[in-house]
Amino acid sequence: MKKYIGAIDQGTTSSRFIIFDNEANIIAKDQLEHEQIYPKSGWVEHDPIEIWEKTQKVIIGGISKSGIFPNDLETVGITNQRETTIVWNRHTGKPYYNAIVWQDVRTKDICKKIEEKYGELINKKTGLKVNTYFSASKIKWILDNIKGVREDAEKGDAIFGTIDTWILWNLTGGVRNGKHITEPTNASRTLLMNIDTLEWDEELLKIFDIPQAMLPEIKSSSEVYGKCKGILENISIGGILGDQQSALFGQTCFEKGDAKNTYGTGCFLLTNTGENKILSGNGLLTTVAYKIGDNKVHYALEGSIAIAGALVQWLRDNLGIIENSSQIEELAEKVEDNSGVFFVPAFSGLFAPYWEDTARGTIVGMTRYTNKNHIARAALESTAFQTRDVIEVMEKETGVKIKELKVDGGMVVNNLLMQFQSDILNVPVIKPRVTETTALGAAYAAGLAVNVWSSTDELKKHWSIDKKFKSKMKEAKRKDLYKNWKKAIDKSIGWID
Numbered sequence: 356m357k358k359y360i361g362a363i364d365q366g367t368t369s370s371r372f373i374i375f376d377n378e379a380n381i382i383a384k385d386q387l388e389h390e391q392i393y394p395k396s397g398w399v400e401h402d403p404i405e406i407w408e409k410t411q412k413v414i415i416g417g418i419s420k421s422g423i424f425p426n427d428l429e430t431v432g433i434t435n436q437r438e439t440t441i442v443w444n445r446h447t448g449k450p451y452y453n454a455i456v457w458q459d460v461r462t463k464d465i466c467k468k469i470e471e472k473y474g475e476l477i478n479k480k481t482g483l484k485v486n487t488y489f490s491a492s493k494i495k496w497i498l499d500n501i502k503g504v505r506e507d508a509e510k511g512d513a514i515f516g517t518i519d520t521w522i523l524w525n526l527t528g529g530v531r532n533g534k535h536i537t538e539p540t541n542a543s544r545t546l547l548m549n550i551d552t553l554e555w556d557e558e559l560l561k562i563f564d565i566p567q568a569m570l571p572e573i574k575s576s577s578e579v580y581g582k583c584k585g586i587l588e589n590i591s592i593g594g595i596l597g598d599q600q601s602a603l604f605g606q607t608c609f610e611k612g613d614a615k616n617t618y619g620t621g622c623f624l625l626t627n628t629g630e631n632k633i634l635s636g637n638g639l640l641t642t643v644a645y646k647i648g649d650n651k652v653h654y655a656l657e658g659s660i661a662i663a664g665a666l667v668q669w670l671r672d673n674l675g676i677i678e679n680s681s682q683i684e685e686l687a688e689k690v691e692d693n694s695g696v697f698f699v700p701a702f703s704g705l706f707a708p709y710w711e712d713t714a715r716g717t718i719v720g721m722t723r724y725t726n727k728n729h730i731a732r733a734a735l736e737s738t739a740f741q742t743r744d745v746i747e748v749m750e751k752e753t754g755v756k757i758k759e760l761k762v763d764g765g766m767v768v769n770n771l772l773m774q775f776q777s778d779i780l781n782v783p784v785i786k787p788r789v790t791e792t793t794a795l796g797a798a799y800a801a802g803l804a805v806n807v808w809s810s811t812d813e814l815k816k817h818w819s820i821d822k823k824f825k826s827k828m829k830e831a832k833r834k835d836l837y838k839n840w841k842k843a844i845d846k847s848i849g850w851i852d
């Protein structure tokens with residue numbers, strides 16, 4: 356008999372609700388974008404209320420498209436944009452401030468000071484770098500800049516959550532005793548969780564001056580956290596995974612050395628390193644891959660790229676050279692190559708493996724011959740070059756050569772990009788049958804908790820290939836292109852003093 360599992364995927368640009376059956380087929384899907392708020396240069400916010408409202412709308416939309424009843428859902432999983440920070444009042448349910456998004460760099464001075472004094476210690480305890488990317492400095496900014504929050508936080512009235520916690524709290528009752536819970540893949544992105552003990556770390560809380568009373572309880576990534584009240588009444592929430600770890604899970608990368616790359620707003624390459632964590636000396640992050648119930652935690656190495664699909668949106672919204680995302684491929688296809696144009700989209704500095712705050716967006720190599728098609732092509736190619744930057748370091752750190760790359764996310768519909776990715780890496784790029792692997796990972800984590808599936812081995816049977824892209828590029832051209840990309844990177848670094 357068919358069983359149905361729901362997954363809420365709350366991403367940087369949109370919220371989705373997807374219903375899967377127990378063979379990992381998509382039964383129905385609904386999706387809504389939300390507003391990106393840019394109050395100042397470098398600041399990026401979302402409205403938490405809008406996110407919660409859109410989440411409810413897509414749940415209703417997904418269920419009505421599916422033809423099943425809400426009660427037919429065995430359970431629901433949550434996956435989410437990570438690091439994005441919300442502080443709200445547990446009695447009123449109102450956020451004190453907008454959600455500060457992972458891309459927001461307003462806290463760079465806070466981070467610089469803390470990095471100088473405690474950088475090494477923090478890296479050892481968390482596997483991360485002190486950077487604006489992660490939640491801790493964003494929480495501190497809210498506590499220090501919004502009136503009354505610190506006092507309320509000390510009393511336990513103002514509570515913090517990443518998006519998973521915000522959605523779970525609202526789903527399970529909100530002001531009527533909603534569950535204030537997170538799990539290790541999200542908690543490992545806050546700079547406040549000890550990556551060995553999987554507990555909040557008192558020393559880190561002191562460094563960032565954050566009261567422990569405001570933090571959620573850390574459970575595992577797959578267990579029943581509670582039942583929903585109101586929307587999805589009485590349905591359990593059985594799994595939570597940060598979106599990049601969820602895609603790793605959805606791609607069934609359960610073995611040491613298994614890797615995937617997800618092309619969304621940003622681009623995130625994760626390699627499962629098993630029960631042992633590897634601390635990177637070369638700009639990768641160590642993070643929790645998943646913790647299923649009482650089983651041992653699995654770790655991953657991550658190469659995070661801040662701008663990938665966001666550059667396509669920028670060409671659409673800020674330059675207007677395309678009307679919708681898919682047009683970028685039509686433009687890029689009109690030219691044979693980039694004609695020497697390289698585009699480094701360091702809009703908020705560069706993430707992995709460079710971690711350069713001083714870099715800014717740079718287009719180099721233009722002549723009178725350059726037209727918008729070359730810019731479109733260079734923009735797409737930048738995602739593939741950034742991925743190669745990460746893979747070069749990943750191979751060094753793990754000692755394992757990546758033989759093929761499993762891909763997913765919104766950009767993988769772009770065949771030109773996928774072909775170029777294979778060309779510039781000289782390895783096959785593999786697109787799975789289900790490219791909504793982020794949502795699928797959350798559905799898997801939730802389904803495991805209520806015995807829809809019995810083990811991760813069983814999940815592997817549902818993964819299959821849709822398309823394989825093989826390299827067609829000559830070695831000399833690959834070398835030349837990558838050399839020039841590195842030159843472009845050098846030009847982008849150091850623009851900001």
Ligand SMILES: Nc1ncnc2c1ncn2[C@@H]1O[C@H](COP(=O)(O)OP(=O)(O)O)[C@@H](O)[C@H]1O
Nearest residue numbers: 366367368619620664665667680681765766769
């Ligand atoms: N055909 C396309 N070619 C290139 N990029 C695309 C295409 N379609 C969508 N995108 C990009 O994919 C991103 C959306 O992917 P998604 O995985 O939904 O992102 P997120 O989870 O970060 O919100 C957007 O940034 C968009 O610009």
Ligand SMILES: O=P(O)(O)OC[C@H](O)CO
Nearest residue numbers: 366367436437619620621
């Ligand atoms: O919303 P996405 O898919 O761009 O993912 C965002 C990441 O979780 C940020 O770390």
